[in-house]
């Protein structure tokens with residue numbers, strides 16, 4: 655997993671909880687580097703799982719809820735860090751339709767070792783967009799938060815329904831309906 659995901663996660667923890675919470679979860683998770691992540695580096699996905707688990711234990715919040723909140727936060731950060739990725743998009747559906755063929759493709763060029771999900775557009779009209787999320791990292795709650803972040807970015811109101819298509823959550827269908 656790219657370091658940018660770790661640095662943004664720890665920044666969110668610092669702003670929503672505290673700097674002490676950052677130190678505590680790094681210690682609980684047994685991260686040998688002490689959390690010295692660089693944005694362009696790559697680190698084991700298991701370290702992210704351990705950090706989220708530690709934060710869940712200390713905060714009493716469910717891991718899924720923390721991952722969703724992180725996705726929501728992350729969209730705003732990605733929009734600032736990689737503005738060109740959503741340049742020319744005037745609404746959330748344009749962004750969501752462009753993830754696979756444009757946004758993540760550019761990410762892959764920038765970071766050849768990035769491990770990205772597949773996000774396929776199943777159907778789309780003015781009001782309703784359906785996406786298929788597939789990834790062995792089973793981060794559908796992150797996708798859900800990112801989708802909500804995209805709606806908020808454009809000041810749009812929508813309802814997001816996530817329908818798991820298998821038991822481990824590696825395939826999830828999203829239906830996003832503007833209201």
Ligand code: HEM
Nearest residue numbers: 655656732733736739768769770771789791793796797800
């Ligand atoms: C602002 C535009 C976006 C940029 C620049 C961007 C970039 C990235 C980057 C850098 C990663 C980390 C890859 C790694 O750790 O190796 C990532 C992962 C991910 N992205 Fe995006 N992304 C964007 C929008 C979205 C949106 C709107 C979604 C919503 C479905 C999404 C879904 C995901 C998910 C779920 C992951 C985690 C990896 C996985 O599930 O396997 N991204 N993205």
